Amino acid sequence: MNLRPLLLALTLPALALAAAGCAQPECTIPHYDTAECRVIAENELARADVDEVEVAFRDPQGVSPLPWDPLGLVLADADGRVRARVATLGDLRLALTSAATAPRTLSLDLDNVDPSATLRIGDAVVSAPSDPPRLRRSLTVDVAAGDSLELRATSPCPEIHHLAFVGDIQTNPLQFERILTRLGEDAIDLAAAGEPILGLVIVGDLTEWSYDHEFVRFREILDRAPVPVAVTAGNHDIFLTKQASYNLTLGPGNYAFTACRTRIALLDSGSAQIARSVEGRLGELFDRQGADFLIVGTHYPPFFGLSGDGWTREDQAQVILAEFALAQGDLIVAGHTHALIDHPEVRVGSARVREIVVGTGGADQGLGVARFGYLRLRVADRLEPCFVEVPPPGFAGPAHEPLSAALPYCDGGS
């Protein structure tokens, strides 16, 4: 009897058990193309110790029990200047806690802040001009020895306002700049009408290959954005295993915030899955905290229909849909598919969930006429989505076929 096949068969499980090895904490050996490592990075980068003063983002609603929250990116220059990028739309809260035995003065650049926001330290309004760049506030803050301060920004919240969404820029930042130009024009017009655009949410694929120079270029473009911008990562933003490029440039990918009447939860699905720890926090992230509307933004569409290009973990995609339905959410906005697709009635139990894919930020849409532009949501008694088409150079107007009655062009054209 030939026993060699049997020996081979027994060797395989032994090798598998050996490969399992010893248990270590998550991300002991970092691989930032895995979702859980980016969870650690986004939280670590939301605080920094600068000259014995801790600078950390906190939940402006005061609901989170954590000592700090992944709602921004805090980096310190070599000369001690603090650059804090606010990741959210709406209000912000930055805590400064001194462990020093002498007073400290911090120079602070706050990026991505609504120009109409009022800054306060305690009850005192802080004068911090927003120009230039338009979304930056620069200020110095004196922190007494052992003292704790809170810097807050609050933005006006008119009853009716707008939110903008787009995804998938990749190789075409020039087209994305055209979209921002159009967004800026719309922001001026709508603000004059008393319905301002609160901000833009980008649902991933900001770069093509996750290279530093691509992220630098993207940050430069964002510095000129007409409204604050919240982002999450796409698969094209997390290619580099050994460097958390996305988080080091833009901050968190998994976070939730309230923009006036809307709770927006963003999920980092760049790895075609979310971190298991984030899956365990979906209930918390989808808690609308009293907001009238709940929107979830994620790069990979949880419902991907007939496309074979979906989630590596389809179970997570369906759990997201289920949790969203339980939270009675209003809209899922996604990217990844380079097109504008409206799924008005995704069935989740007896519920109907609406998902709009807006991968129209400039990335290659293949053969046929490209449809570029952004999704605009009018937040009123209900969410009223429409699409602003920003055609590439050479087209005089909307270049594509008419849209539906449920998702029309914003300017009323067809």
Added chain:
Amino acid sequence: MALLAGSGTLATGGAIIGAIAALIGADRRALPDRLRPSTVGLDYSTGSALRLDERHPGSLNLNFAPNYFFPNGAGRLRLLGHVGGLLGQQTDVDPRPQYDQPITGQEGTAPVVLRERRLSVGLAADIAVALPYPILRSSARLGAAELRWRPEVQFRRHTLDGVVVERTMFLPLTVGVRWHLSPRQRFTLYVGPRFDFTAQAPLGERLDRGGPNIGAFYGEAWYDIDVPITDPARSRVIVTGQINLGYVHSRFDGRGINIYGAYGFAGSIHGGWQMRVRPRGSPIAGQFGVGGWLGNGFSAVLNAGVVLPDPGAKR
């Protein structure tokens, strides 16, 4: 596209193995007791890699696959199914650095954030009929072929913290073709549309069920080759082996192969080695196997089962 790529890769792998078998003279006449799925069996799959204070138990399934063979070798009907799930509760921790205090009963500082129990049930009926030779004349070079139809339903229930999510994949129109490449080698391909149902409820409440969504195309490709271990003419115990390679174009169970930035396109690959042990003349045989799934990590699979006589089968 990914289905074509995965199936093509699998076919290439099969062709290489088949060529090697032919070169070493192992591709000969058909074995008298070819391996098929056990009538009843158990399979165990290892869990994913461990992390501190997490539990990633493996899964255990009870499988069944009785056959009814049609007269005159016209084909067969196989009932396929399994009942099983995770062997206990899977736990995952929240690794956020804000949690830096020791936790009673744990080695690390990260609190458990996700607890999951998972029930897995599947049922399918696989009907295989020989291609209608002599309408399509048999070729000694091409080998025989079969047409298949396999309606199937797969069901997973995830009991999470405070929430139950039930996922059902319904595959009513999965059709297949099997090509007998040689007396000992086969290539099988299944494709079909997919319908997904999702139901959910807070823990302890009645599940909210509803209608289906159309899902992505489903597919499978399998290659297998028989390997004789003992000489059927001389041994008192006949042992036959089989190498299986498979590609499953579905990520329903979270198994998918990501290559660089191409996330979420491909399904998983399976490789395995099966052995059937039958005392000469016995109507009952034992069957054992080892293999693994590659996709979103690696999972080793061990299985053992019993092969009972099938109605209509030739002895």
